[in-house]
Amino acid sequence: MKREMEFERVLSYFDEDGDGKISPNELRSRMAKIGGEFQLKEVEIAIEALDSDGDGLLSLGDLITLMESGGEEEKLKDLREAFEMYDNEGCGFITPKSLKRMLKKLGDSKSIEECKLMIKRFDLDGDGVLSFEEFRIMMD
Numbered sequence: 364m365k366r367e368m369e370f371e372r373v374l375s376y377f378d379e380d381g382d383g384k385i386s387p388n389e390l391r392s393r394m395a396k397i398g399g400e401f402q403l404k405e406v407e408i409a410i411e412a413l414d415s416d417g418d419g420l421l422s423l424g425d426l427i428t429l430m431e432s433g434g435e436e437e438k439l440k441d442l443r444e445a446f447e448m449y450d451n452e453g454c455g456f457i458t459p460k461s462l463k464r465m466l467k468k469l470g471d472s473k474s475i476e477e478c479k480l481m482i483k484r485f486d487l488d489g490d491g492v493l494s495f496e497e498f499r500i501m502m503d
Contacts, residue, residue, distance in 0.1 A: 370427050377421075384420035385410070439499075446498045456492035457482065 377385045377393045387406045394401055413425045421429075449457045449465045459478040466473050473481070482493055485501040493501070 367427075370423060370430060373430070374423050374426050384418070384422050385426070386420055390421070442499055442502055443495065445502075446495050449493075449498075456494055457498060458492050 374383070374385065375381075377389055379389045379392065380386075387403055387410055390410065391401050391403055391406045394406070407419075410419065410421055413421055413429050415425050415428070416422065446457070449461055451461045451464055452458060459475050459482055462478040462482060463473055463475055466478070479491070482491065485493060485497050487497050487500070488494075
């Protein structure tokens with residue numbers, strides 16, 4: 364409920380005429396007030412990409428989709444950084460050896476066999492290592 368209220372506040376900031384939707388002119392005007400200079404055509408293209416009902420305006424639902432997708436991108440970026448810490452061999456996978464090394468850095472000593480078992484739980488394709496996609500699924 365609190366998040367939806369935040370989204371509604373954002374919508375009301377951009378919605379200068381109070382119709383519950385953000386027009387290209389409203390978006391351009393408000394962005395200019397916070398330092399973003401955009402051509403009308405640029406904001407029209409941005410709105411068109413996000414407009415779910417084709418009316419040329421952003422609704423609350425469109426705004427929520429936009430704001431939550433940004434969070435998803437950030438989450439993926441954070442997961443990628445975490446994955447790369449474990450993939451300390453730089454091979455694109457978390458191997459039992461790289462998992463053992465990272466866990467040791469974190470103060471948790473495990474044997475290679477224990478690391479193999481940990482990986483096996485999330486190793487969807489059975490290749491003995493974790494890909495980024497398998498790591499992402501494990502972290503969800």
